[in-house]
Amino acid sequence: MYGLIKEAGIRPLKYVVEDPGKYFAIVEAAGAVDISLGIKLGVQYSLWGGSVINLGTKKHKDKYFEGIDSLDYPGCFAMTELHHGSNVQGLQTVATFDPITDEFIINTPSDGAIKWWIGNAAVHGKFASVFAKLMLPAQDAKGVSDMGVHAFIVPLRDLKTHQELPGIEIHDCGHKMCPWDGKYTSSLPTINKRFAATLGELVGGRVSLASSSTSILKVANAIAIRYSLLRQQFGPPNQPEVSILDYQSQQHKLMPMLASTYAFHFATSYLVEIYSQMKTTHAEQLVGDVHGLSAGLKAYVTSYTAKSLSVCREACGGHGYAAVNRFGILRNDHDIFQTFEGDNTVLLQQVAADLLKQYKQKFQGGTLAVTWNYLRESMNTYLSQPNPVTARWEGVEHLRDPKFQLDAFRYRTSRLLQKSHIESVILAKFIETVEKYPPKPRLQNIPSFFISF
Incomplete structure (x- = not known):
């Protein structure tokens, strides 16, 4: 896959920064051909690359940008743990700063803290954005202070031999469907604000998922409606058989879905537009609006698409089971969209909480x-x-x-x-x-x- 992308001369990382609309268009186009390819691009450029761009310092960007863009530095996004997914503040992985050696020691203290479901780590990943609680020596040199969840770039494999580095263990979790002077400084004054900035990286992923899910819905609609136009069944005596799309039962299945697909297209296009504005203006109000809208749309669109894929399959009868019609692949690969970047139930609760908060402010x-x-x-x-x-x-x-x-x-x-x-x-x-x-x-x-x- 990486070879094909390199041959095509695709360099999307700059669009993540300069023109997110173009980036999401690339991911959508790739996902329409192969959902796995779209997901792979999203992990490499939006999550791994986006975390370096938006959470890293100038030193990190200068060192890693070109390698990420050229795919010389394949990477992954190591946030979720075995025991903690949606509750990111409860992560157990710890990063302790050692002022003597001037380095961070990343530790997995228990099995529950194992990083889990980390796409791109199993085979290709050479680096990871690891999210861990930052522990610093206390002012009185007694004990440590918890500074909240931060992101750290952790090398996983040797760049030449591709062997796992000392201290790194990568296992199969089953089949799926800057120089530091010892002083902590941050432009964000509180743990909650730093936590919000860290989670901000998931917003781009939610925008991408809503857009890609809509693309998959377009593909499913096109297959089912085209089949319904060509497939003929029954009809008046001694007359040609009737296209099954002329039957009201078939129309009731597919036409509302087609209308919803148009609505999702315009809604996700608008979301991409205001997300692009947010990335360039950093307006505080816009940040809040994009967070709420991306959470709501990601949850609603992916849930709707998951159900619609089954409807489209049923609308094609037995032919819907044929591998050539792709419904099996589309359903299997899309199903995880409902969990990626936040469980849909939790995301809808976030939206509801935000709306009630606005109501209360009145x-x-x-x-x-x-x-x-x-x-x-x-x-x-x-x-x-x-x-x-x-x-x-x-x-x-x-x-x-x-x-x-x-x-x-x-x-x-x-x-x-x-x-x-x-x-x-x-x-x-x-x-x-x-x-x-x-x-x-x-x-x-x-x-x-x-x-x-």
């Missing part, structure tokens, strides 16, 4: 005026625009008006958010009450079957 200050202004704003909106779906007109021009469609989504979002906030407040109050007045144990009233079970 009431900050605690004064009657703040509450009154918010209620007045909500009431004015409600009175001027009752349910925009049931009220209003039913004409084509109105229903296709982007403003109407946005109003409908805003209305739905507002209602769901308000309902979720009220429910969360009630639940919090219930938990608070239970903690103050714990109920008496009533195990004697539970049927023995449930106790034994």
Whole structure:
């Protein structure tokens, strides 16, 4: 694979910095041909290369950029551990600075701290961005201080012999589907801010996954719809058989999916656009918006595509099982997209938490005026625009008006958010009450079957 990329003269790392839109287009095109190739490119340039570019110093960039871009330095992204995935702050790998030898000692203290699911490490990887808790000697020279999770470039293999270096062990985890002077300095003042910057590298991966998942959905749609146009079945007596796409059942399977594919195309294109703006402007508000949107879209698009691949396979009948139609490969290779760069359930919880946080901020200050202004704003909106779906007109021009469609989504979002906030407040109050007045144990009233079970 690396040989083919080199022969093609592809050098995408500069686009990760200068024009992310072009980079994601390259990954999308590669993934449409072979998902594994798209993933390989993402690991090399977005994760390994992106971590060096965005988390490294000038020294790191000067030393590694060319080798990463030319594929002379294949690398990987070693964040996930056997016992910790989504909870990155709970990583157990430790990097301790030794002021005497002027080096970092990276240690895996237990089996649970083994780096796990590290793509590109098994065969080709020569370097790794290893994420570990940085421990520094305390000011009073007694004990150490935990400075939070940081990234470290760790050589894995000898550049000439490709043999594993001393202290490095690489095993199969089963089949898948700068000079330091002893003083710690950082432009980010707190552990939480440094942690947020470290996790920022996953945002680019989520953008890429949403875009690549949409590309896979396009391929599946094209195969299923083309088959449905060519395949003929049944029809009036003594008449030519009818294309199965003319049947409503087939249309109900494929046409809404096609419409969603168009929507995902424009949504992910917009995400790539604002991600590119974020990389050039570093605007704080934009960083937050991209983080939330990339988490939400990655989760929603990859889940939708995973389900749609099965629908497309079924729409092609027995021919859907033929290897030449690729549905088996597409499903197997895409399935991990729902876990890559954050489990989809956890990502959706992050989005929900952010929306509830924004909702709560409307009431900050605690004064009657703040509450009154918010209620007045909500009431004015409600009175001027009752349910925009049931009220209003039913004409084509109105229903296709982007403003109407946005109003409908805003209305739905507002209602769901308000309902979720009220429910969360009630639940919090219930938990608070239970903690103050714990109920008496009533195990004697539970049927023995449930106790034994």
